[in-house]
Amino acid sequence: MSKFFYTGAGAVVAFEEKRAWIMGVVAAVAYAVYLALVLGRSGGGVPLTEVPYITPLLWTVGGAIAAAILLNIAVAVAKPGEADVKDQRDKEIGLLGEHAGQSFLAIGGVAALILSMAGADRFWISNALYLGFVLSAVLGSAVKLAAYRQGFQQW
Numbered sequence: 822m823s824k825f826f827y828t829g830a831g832a833v834v835a836f837e838e839k840r841a842w843i844m845g846v847v848a849a850v851a852y853a854v855y856l857a858l859v860l861g862r863s864g865g866g867v868p869l870t871e872v873p874y875i876t877p878l879l880w881t882v883g884g885a886i887a888a889a890i891l892l893n894i895a896v897a898v899a900k901p902g903e904a905d906v907k908d909q910r911d912k913e914i915g916l917l918g919e920h921a922g923q924s925f926l927a928i929g930g931v932a933a934l935i936l937s938m939a940g941a942d943r944f945w946i947s948n949a950l951y952l953g954f955v956l957s958a959v960l961g962s963a964v965k966l967a968a969y970r971q972g973f974q975q976w
Contacts, residue, residue: 836903837911838969843892845962851885852955870942914968922961929953
């Protein structure tokens, strides 16, 4: 039997690890939906810069935020005693994941700044920022999950 989701009897998954799964999956799914909507609208040969992208972007970001909140609430309600438990290891893993994820926030911001200075269309600037946020969430979650699964170096 696979231990990928720690399904064995008596297995314990930290609440913060569950939150990392939620954040990573929700961010990736929301971005995939956004891409499908925008690329689907450009299927008739319409240039991407002319595709209406603002409404799908706002809806997918809002939907991702709402989904993450609802899923976190559902996980907390399922095991209410775990939601408030956060030990030193959880805090250190959280910091490690956040620091790793912040690199893509900076990269997305710099890319948007460069695109803006180069006179690029707002479509590309907005998408550079959105991709930076998504990659930040996914990388941060992946680092946290790796730390929970394989351990991490404490400095």
